Amino acid sequence: MWIGQYRLTSRVATGGMAEVYVGRQISADGQFGPMVAVKRLLPHLVKDSAIVRMFLNEARITAQIHHPNVVTIFELGQVEGEPFIAMELLEGRTWAELRQRAAENGKRMPAGVALRVLCDACRGLDAAHRAVDEEGKPLALVHRDFTPDNIHVGVRGEVKVIDFGIARTTAWGAGTEPGTLKGKFFYMSPEMITAKPVDHRADIFAAGVMLYEQLCGRRPFTGNSIDEVVIRIAREDPALPSTHDPAVPKALEAICLRAIAKEPRNRFQSLAEFVDALEAVGGDSVLATQQEVADYVVSLFPEKSDERRNTLRRAREADPSVPGLPVVPPPTGAPPDGSTDRTLPSPIRAYQPAPEQKLEAAPSTPLGVNGGPPKRSPLPMILGVVAIIGVGIGAFFALKGPALTATEQLAKAEQAKGSDRTSGLVQLASLPDATDAQLVRAGALLAEAKEWEGVLSLVDGWLLTNPKSLDARLLEAKAAVQTRKGKRAETAVREAGLLAPNDARPDAVLAELRELQADSGAALEAWTKAVQKAPANPQYLARQGYWLSQAGRLDEAEIALSKANKKRPDPATTAELGFVKFRKDHKEEAIRLLRSVVREKPDLLEGHYYLATVLFQKNDLAAARAEYLAADALAGTDSRPLTALCEMEQMQNTTELPAVQKKLRERFPKDADALLSKCAASAPP
Numbered sequence: 001m002w003i004g005q006y007r008l009t010s011r012v013a014t015g016g017m018a019e020v021y022v023g024r025q026i027s028a029d030g031q032f033g034p035m036v037a038v039k040r041l042l043p044h045l046v047k048d049s050a051i052v053r054m055f056l057n058e059a060r061i062t063a064q065i066h067h068p069n070v071v072t073i074f075e076l077g078q079v080e081g082e083p084f085i086a087m088e089l090l091e092g093r094t095w096a097e098l099r100q101r102a103a104e105n106g107k108r109m110p111a112g113v114a115l116r117v118l119c120d121a122c123r124g125l126d127a128a129h130r131a132v133d134e135e136g137k138p139l140a141l142v143h144r145d146f147t148p149d150n151i152h153v154g155v156r157g158e159v160k161v162i163d164f165g166i167a168r169t170t171a172w173g174a175g176t177e178p179g180t181l182k183g184k185f186f187y188m189s190p191e192m193i194t195a196k197p198v199d200h201r202a203d204i205f206a207a208g209v210m211l212y213e214q215l216c217g218r219r220p221f222t223g224n225s226i227d228e229v230v231i232r233i234a235r236e237d238p239a240l241p242s243t244h245d246p247a248v249p250k251a252l253e254a255i256c257l258r259a260i261a262k263e264p265r266n267r268f269q270s271l272a273e274f275v276d277a278l279e280a281v282g283g284d285s286v287l288a289t290q291q292e293v294a295d296y297v298v299s300l301f302p303e304k305s306d307e308r309r310n311t312l313r314r315a316r317e318a319d320p321s322v323p324g325l326p327v328v329p330p331p332t333g334a335p336p337d338g339s340t341d342r343t344l345p346s347p348i349r350a351y352q353p354a355p356e357q358k359l360e361a362a363p364s365t366p367l368g369v370n371g372g373p374p375k376r377s378p379l380p381m382i383l384g385v386v387a388i389i390g391v392g393i394g395a396f397f398a399l400k401g402p403a404l405t406a407t408e409q410l411a412k413a414e415q416a417k418g419s420d421r422t423s424g425l426v427q428l429a430s431l432p433d434a435t436d437a438q439l440v441r442a443g444a445l446l447a448e449a450k451e452w453e454g455v456l457s458l459v460d461g462w463l464l465t466n467p468k469s470l471d472a473r474l475l476e477a478k479a480a481v482q483t484r485k486g487k488r489a490e491t492a493v494r495e496a497g498l499l500a501p502n503d504a505r506p507d508a509v510l511a512e513l514r515e516l517q518a519d520s521g522a523a524l525e526a527w528t529k530a531v532q533k534a535p536a537n538p539q540y541l542a543r544q545g546y547w548l549s550q551a552g553r554l555d556e557a558e559i560a561l562s563k564a565n566k567k568r569p570d571p572a573t574t575a576e577l578g579f580v581k582f583r584k585d586h587k588e589e590a591i592r593l594l595r596s597v598v599r600e601k602p603d604l605l606e607g608h609y610y611l612a613t614v615l616f617q618k619n620d621l622a623a624a625r626a627e628y629l630a631a632d633a634l635a636g637t638d639s640r641p642l643t644a645l646c647e648m649e650q651m652q653n654t655t656e657l658p659a660v661q662k663k664l665r666e667r668f669p670k671d672a673d674a675l676l677s678k679c680a681a682s683a684p685p
Contacts (some may be wrong), residue, residue: 069124208259
């Protein structure tokens with residue numbers, strides 16, 4: 001289909017706000033422009049003025065920035081009142097996705113590659129900070145969402161800053177309402193949090209946070225809730241990067257700490273200064289080349305196995321704009337520039353094809369008519385190629401046999417094993433006769449095998465044919481949570497919530513995401529919403545009860561956990577209920593419940609851990625010690641049981657203390673000092 005002067009061939013992505021197509025610009029006289037990505041708002045959001053404002057704001061701002069490290073906007077237009085953005089077509093992944101894939105492989109991104117990505121992105125955003133409007137006046141732009149999610153790294157090593165949707169300028173203001181927190185809170189500067197004046201140095205703070213993450217493998221400011229994180233950003237100084245990793249070069253540590261200084265005047269005053277400082281650091285921190293970045297991206301997401309790259313490849317192959325073939329002109333009656341409505345008050349520069357991209361329009365009469373064929377006619381060659389392709393296709397299908405129906409494909413995939421099973425289930429989404437029920441079944445089988453990337457690939461194909469499928473959105477959200485793709489999970493949850501406002505499942509998936517993010521307050525809020533919509537669901541009640549217990553709201557926790565156990569008894573729920581009873585000073589009832597848990601499920605860590613705590617309070621030290629050790633045997637990387645045992649031995653001044661301290665040092669060498677500070681007293685002679 002056509003949007004303005006762009007002929008679209010494939011939809012390649014659908015998100016919570018917009019859908020993205022691959023297309024090509026074709027002017028009214030038949031000249032080809034480049035392949036582009038065309039972004040359209042979803043139809044039901046076109047009437048939402050706030051979302052439209054954010055959508056237009058992104059294009060207006062980005063179009064003023066001319067830099068190789070910022071995504072290029074070719075055109076902002078309207079067709080029948082619906083806005084669209086035509087932009088540079090990118091192939092690759094966000095920096096966040098690259099880091100996530102590296103973490104899944106048990107590795108951290110190489111320092112040189114990460115520094116190259118950060119420096120290139122900072123170069124692009126520095127150009128944005130210096131951008132001027134069409135009258136030459138500074139825009140005074142602040143991105144306000146400069147995070148790894150908004151840095152795109154291409155398969156050729158190119159780095160682009162993307163998504164200026166909530167950026168602010170002096171000319172056009174912001175894409176969101178004033179007085180609200182913008183961006184992802186881990187990267188927000190102190191002045192953003194405390195509602196003080198914000199300028200481009202807030203983006204420098206975000207760059208410093210990203211550098212800290214690379215140096216240390218963790219964020220400078222963390223907490224159990226959003227409130228705790230933002231308070232620490234506003235008030236506390238971060239730990240030195242070298243305390244987390246002594247190998248961090250002192251020069252990089254100094255650069256990082258200067259970038260995340262509390263006061264903007266104490267930071268670098270431009271991203272160009274920040275980049276110069278990074279590039280001046282030598283040794284192991286030398287920046288990678290663009291080719292090295294490209295090789296790294298391709299190693300993590302090879303074209304043969306990466307479904308997203310394959311989707312883009314198929315979209316390119318579907319483009320019929322082949323030199324020498326007749327061109328389908330834009331719809332009749334369209335203005336010369338191909339648009340139908342140009343009333344947007346935005347200084348967007350229309351794309352003009354470079355001379356080497358221009359191709360002569362096809363003749364208006366068929367080749368070989370009126371005077372014979374023109375010289376060097378491509379028709380014989382085309383016919384020969386078509387014939388060869390036809391023979392090849394015929395031979396392929398003769399060997400391959402008839403195409404399978406969706407029912408046959410599903411049955412075949414269910415019988416397969418390993419990667420053949422996964423690919424067979426994913427392929428189901430590409431079959432035109434596949435029903436939602438069959439796709440739900442395929443998704444369930446992939447989820448059961450924990451093939452979460454396969455689930456996302458299945459959903460990508462499913463949403464191309466049915467973007468309003470609630471089942472697809474819920475499956476996408478669950479898979480995104482499991483693969484730690486937080487942004488995609490939130491988008492899928494939001495879309496599922498719009499499709500089914502009274503369904504509790506989107507709230508439950510969001511709660512699981514908040515649990516993984518260690519955001520206890522948001523997790524409790526989401527579970528509470530799920531319980532309000534599905535008050536008889538024992539799983540929702542149990543999780544709500546757990547977080548109420550962790551928040552110290554014991555009466556409410558007892559009610560929720562008791563209801564959950566009444567509907568479906570569960571040892572983990574009983575253990576939490578027993579711990580609530582203990583804190584409400586019902587020790588005997590707590591011991592009874594916790595002993596029943598230990599008998600019924602001896603491999604449940606919390607059963608032993610909570611029981612040990614109660615026994616210690618009753619001064620039964622031998623029994624408490626046995627339960628702490630039983631919990632520690634199940635704990636793995638969880639330091640709680642051994643630390644609690646150490647505290648008990650220290651408080652009682654027992655001869656067991658040195659042995660426990662030694663064990664803590666051996667089991668948790670990186671965190672030993674902090675853990676031992678709780679039980680640092682020497683044992684008696």
